[in-house]
Amino acid sequence: MIEYRNLRVALLGAGSVGAQVAALLIEHGQELANRAGAGLELVGVAVRDVNATRSTDIPRELLTTDAESLILGADIVIELMGGLEPARTLILQALNSGADVITGNKALLATHGPELFEAAEQVGAQLYYEAAVAGAIPIIRPLRDSLAGDRIQRILGIVNGTTNFILDRMDRAGESLETALATATELGYAEKSDPSADIEGFDAAQKTAILASLAFHTTVPLDAVYREGITGVTLAQVDAARKAGYVVKLLAICERLTDEQGVEGVSARVYPALVPRDHPLAAVHGAKNAVFIEAEAAGDLMFYGAGAGGIETASAVLGDLVSAARRHVIGGPGVAESTHANLPILPISRVITRYQITLSVVDQPGALAAVAVLFSGHGVSVETLTQSVQLSDSGVSTPSPTATLVIGTHEASEADLAATVLALESSDVVSQVTSVLRVEGS
Numbered sequence: 001m002i003e004y005r006n007l008r009v010a011l012l013g014a015g016s017v018g019a020q021v022a023a024l025l026i027e028h029g030q031e032l033a034n035r036a037g038a039g040l041e042l043v044g045v046a047v048r049d050v051n052a053t054r055s056t057d058i059p060r061e062l063l064t065t066d067a068e069s070l071i072l073g074a075d076i077v078i079e080l081m082g083g084l085e086p087a088r089t090l091i092l093q094a095l096n097s098g099a100d101v102i103t104g105n106k107a108l109l110a111t112h113g114p115e116l117f118e119a120a121e122q123v124g125a126q127l128y129y130e131a132a133v134a135g136a137i138p139i140i141r142p143l144r145d146s147l148a149g150d151r152i153q154r155i156l157g158i159v160n161g162t163t164n165f166i167l168d169r170m171d172r173a174g175e176s177l178e179t180a181l182a183t184a185t186e187l188g189y190a191e192k193s194d195p196s197a198d199i200e201g202f203d204a205a206q207k208t209a210i211l212a213s214l215a216f217h218t219t220v221p222l223d224a225v226y227r228e229g230i231t232g233v234t235l236a237q238v239d240a241a242r243k244a245g246y247v248v249k250l251l252a253i254c255e256r257l258t259d260e261q262g263v264e265g266v267s268a269r270v271y272p273a274l275v276p277r278d279h280p281l282a283a284v285h286g287a288k289n290a291v292f293i294e295a296e297a298a299g300d301l302m303f304y305g306a307g308a309g310g311i312e313t314a315s316a317v318l319g320d321l322v323s324a325a326r327r328h329v330i331g332g333p334g335v336a337e338s339t340h341a342n343l344p345i346l347p348i349s350r351v352i353t354r355y356q357i358t359l360s361v362v363d364q365p366g367a368l369a370a371v372a373v374l375f376s377g378h379g380v381s382v383e384t385l386t387q388s389v390q391l392s393d394s395g396v397s398t399p400s401p402t403a404t405l406v407i408g409t410h411e412a413s414e415a416d417l418a419a420t421v422l423a424l425e426s427s428d429v430v431s432q433v434t435s436v437l438r439v440e441g442s
């Protein structure tokens with residue numbers, strides 16, 4: 001057996017991911033050491049309650065409630081506690097002591113990323129976070145390293161498994177949002193007490209901030225990410241989408257936008273959107289995640305896999321651990337986070353995309369013309385139009401007939417589209433704007 005220099009590894013947190021990291025590190029320690037060129041000694045695991053039940057057996061002597069003492073003298077600290085504090089303070093302490101830090105804490109990175117990256121740079125340490133976005137899927141390293149020579153135009157990501165599971169159930173099993181959410185909760189995807197982080201899009205927004213920052217070499221703060229969740233998505237919208245050749249997906253979108261003067265900016269946004277059924281993202285079912293990247297030279301790339309799960313996410317953490325250990329063996333400072341482009345972050349009103357709008361209108365002469373005038377008056381060009389007339393149970397038109405119009409637009413700005421929708425809502429011929437969905441990926 002080869003004798004290696006020993007690196008001291010401190011683990012903070014033994015929840016579903018942490019417990020798996022500890023177990024895999026103990027089980028495959030020698031193999032990982034061979035890959036890293038350094039021994040990886042798990043010196044302790046900081047937990048809130050040493051007597052709590054865990055998904056794997058961690059030797060009792062490794063457990064401690066004293067995280068601060070544990071990180072003293074560690075070469076590599078793995079933070080899997082979650083939450084903002086004390087995770088932030090402990091990571092700063094670890095970095096300031098010169099340790100490399102591995103974290104899966106997307107909320108912390110999206111909120112305090114610049115402070116943590118700055119602290120790492122100051123002492124030449126490295127902060128790794130492959131597990132923070134899309135669980136097991138390698139996406140951070142591909143963006144930071146493999147695609148460092150390319151220019152990314154756009155990222156479309158399904159980065160929240162719970163909402164993808166719910167929308168998939170609505171699409172393929174015809175379940176209502178409420179029923180699908182109950183199933184997601186039963187299966188442990190959605191939090192019982194508060195599923196809002198998932199269904200309101202907060203979790204996806206945190207991941208979007210991280211992806212956009214990396215992709216565009218620009219710090220994208222969490223509050224600059226436009227966010228809509230899936231709570232407004234109806235079964236009727238999902239059914240209509242299917243009939244029109246689309247599927248509704250909650251997308252994390254990071255996009256490089258260029259104005260007429262050639263000035264570039266970044267748009268980071270999360271919303272439910274219509275995706276053509278022949279787009280690769282439409283084939284992402286259940287709680288799986290996928291990240292679709294459009295790069296200038298590489299073209300289209302897609303990364304697919306498990307976006308959550310203890311052992312799956314542990315794989316990403318252990319990959320970071322081997323990288324960190326290799327860096328210790330080689331020596332030298334860590335690679336600083338690249339924010340040199342410093343592009344302006346653009347508001348949602350600057351986004352240009354396509355839309356599908358569903359309206360109930362009074363079925364009388366001139367109604368269609370009136371609607372068309374509202375679109376053209378706001379510079380929004382109609383691409384497709386289908387009309388269906390409401391029939392009574394006997395199969396004849398009702399006394400005051402209404403028609404449903406489904407209008408697909410060419411590309412238009414969010415600002416123009418919003419003005420069009422406002423005008424439609426106050427028009428005499430429109431009884432209701434029943435659905436407005438963006439179309440992405442076509």
Ligand code: HSE
Pocket residue numbers: 159160161162163189198203307308
């Ligand atoms: N709750 C997330 C999801 C997993 O449903 O994908 C953790 O980011």
